[in-house]
Amino acid sequence: MWVQILLLLPMAFLLPPGAWAGEIIGGWEAKPHSRPYMAHLKIQRRGKSYVCGGFLVSENFVLTAAHCNGDNITVYLGAHNIQQWEWSQQKISVRRQIPHPQYKRETLNNDIMLLQLAKRAKLKREVGTIALPRANEIVKPGTWCSVAGWGRTSTESESTSATLREVTVMVMLDAKCPKDPYGPYDNYNPSTMMCVGDPAQGKDSSKGDSGGPLVCRKTAQGIVSWGPPTPPGVYTRVSTFIPWIRATMRRLQP
Structure with a gap:
């Protein structure tokens, strides 16, 4: 399985074989205490x-x-x-x-x-x-949301950010995280997961960011979970x- 756990380092004992970790990519420092x-x-x-x-x-x-x-x-x-x-x-x-x-x-x-x-x-x-969504509420593909964390800011560096950083990401169709047994999304489950992050934008969350919220219209709709080295990433669907x-x-x- 080729997955990217969006957690911390070193954490091999927690991860499935071949798991990856990542970072907030393409983001900026958040206004202090704005979240x-x-x-x-x-x-x-x-x-x-x-x-x-x-x-x-x-x-x-x-x-x-x-x-x-x-x-x-x-x-x-x-x-x-x-x-x-x-x-x-x-x-x-x-x-x-x-x-x-x-x-x-x-x-x-x-x-x-x-x-x-x-x-x-x-x-x-x-x-x-922060507010939670209604049970089984669906966020429409194409919706812009945000995610924040203190994780890495570059795939080339192992250093994490001292200050909170944030980035806007787009909710994608489930089909953008296809269950291909030879691809990175083989374990994607649309009932419990969300596919988030436009590959063309190159913005994502990751290492050190696991567990943080995906915020859509001031509501925590997702939780940073896993994904391959490039977007889209996979988030836990909170409404479920x-x-x-x-x-x-x-x-x-x-």
Whole structure:
């Protein structure tokens, strides 16, 4: 399988054979704190450190990709520059990781996970939640959305961005991620995944950006998941999982 996990490095123990990772390509630095829902995840697993993105959906829950799991996760909210102290930042440990029960590591199907925070986030201008879509809501192909993260900015460099970067990307037809057994999208599932990013634009998300939101009209419609080295990339379709998200949050609320 030729896939590009949009996560962190080094992370071979998490990936299917031959998996790739990538970066925000063709983007720009975001206005500081213009995306108050963004979460930066620091992950410990088997003695190694990794990073992912995520987004705040309530005072004590962050949504991210299931492949961003680990032995221990710390969430940073209100961050712009993750390499320096900022008065706006809130550092909160994760009490519980809840990956979707049908998550498949081999195919990255159902690549979605809720993180229950150890304490409630303090909501203010720099820290806020983002709206979720209606259950089974469909984003029309041709819609322009945005994605942001602290991942790599070039395929030629392993360095990641200290500051939050963003890029606009187009939602594509599912047919643009064809299930060809000899191609990079063999595991694409249109009921749980979105095909995003016009190859002609060359803009994409990736390494270090996994788990971050695909935002369409101020709503988190997708989650950065996987894809080949060039767009389109594959995002988890959030609207498919709204019943599970709502039920899980209700069950775990103190």
